[in-house]
Amino acid sequence: MSKYLIDKFLYTVDRDPDLVERYREDPAGTVAWWEQEMATTILNCISHEKTTWLSFTEEERTALREHDHVTLFQMGAHPFLTLTLFIAMFERDHGPMEYQRAYARAMDHVSMPYPDITT
């Protein structure tokens, strides 16, 4: 399992307005494209200098494809990245603070200590 790669997905999508919309509308296609094209890109290097060993597990792909923020949290994805991206995608469909509160209620069964987010 690679918390780092999940975080890299959330980070690179959240900072790009086009990718935010693409992930909202087509999560499965975006995850497949991203793993193929972006997962092995070193962000501060030209595209030719690829990393050779990064890929998702099937469990990770599924959580990302299903917009499953609860499972991402339980996998140890960085909660700030997940929250920020999911607010960007879904707050617009709800009243003020309604989405943020529902996001929390979906996690009421999660108890302390929370999963380790260390990468």
Place this chain on the structure above:
Amino acid sequence: MAELAAVIASTHHPFYYRASTSTGADRPPFADEWVAKIERFRETLTAAEPDVLVMVGSDHFHQLWLDNMPQFLVGKAPYFDANWYNEEREFGLPKMRLRGEEDLAAHLLRDGLDRDFDLAFSNELRIDHSITCPIITLRPQADLPIVPVYTNIFAPPMPQPRRFVQLGRAIREMVESWPSDKRVAVIGTGHLSLELGGPRQFGEHGPDPEFDRKAVEWIASGDIEGCLAEVTLDSLHSPGNATHGFMDFMLMMGVAGEGRKADHVDTLDLFHTMEAYFTWYPNGVPAAAEVSA
């Protein structure tokens, strides 16, 4: 040598800009009280008549990322662009550009390295709301040059709390040994108890009001030893999953000094976090502050 004109520690709340500028039905019910407290807090910086601001904050995965993560970083550049697309999107924060004070940045880097703080540096740093929020609240005209100091309170493994205090003490000594006639304010922002992306987020109060009460007391009274006796990297998980931002307050306690009571203390219990504002005047309360108090 430069004079340390003021030491300021504050929570940084990205909702303030929108709350304070909204009108009519869009204006939240807590906005007026919040603005009044911020304006009073702003007067404490204005009265210190600073020429330069050292701004302690923490990048929220904007420019600094897990493939190359510094623990403590000083920005040394003539300008700093500020705020990011996702902060504009979520908080309505405006794009900004702040001048840099390169001479002080170079002094902090050289002197800091010589004091065994292995500081990273950046010559092209786009700063985020951890630094622009206090500019907006405390110096909205954004007219003073800054030296950004970023700390890692966000991506474990992180430095120990005592290291934040030590860096704060060192920053004070380094500012006071800067060969300059400038007046420097050191401003740092962090959090009290805070949860983001977990089940306790966006509640009626901060996730741990008891932690917040103790934290305000530690900061207001300058009780560094009491704070260090209770706060560890592990213990900070308990008040809320984003509470490691409290270590930036501990850094600022180090700047202010052991046992130094804050000259200005204010708090505001917002719906999901406790706001807290502190100002110290190391060389006595300025006359302008006494008149306005």
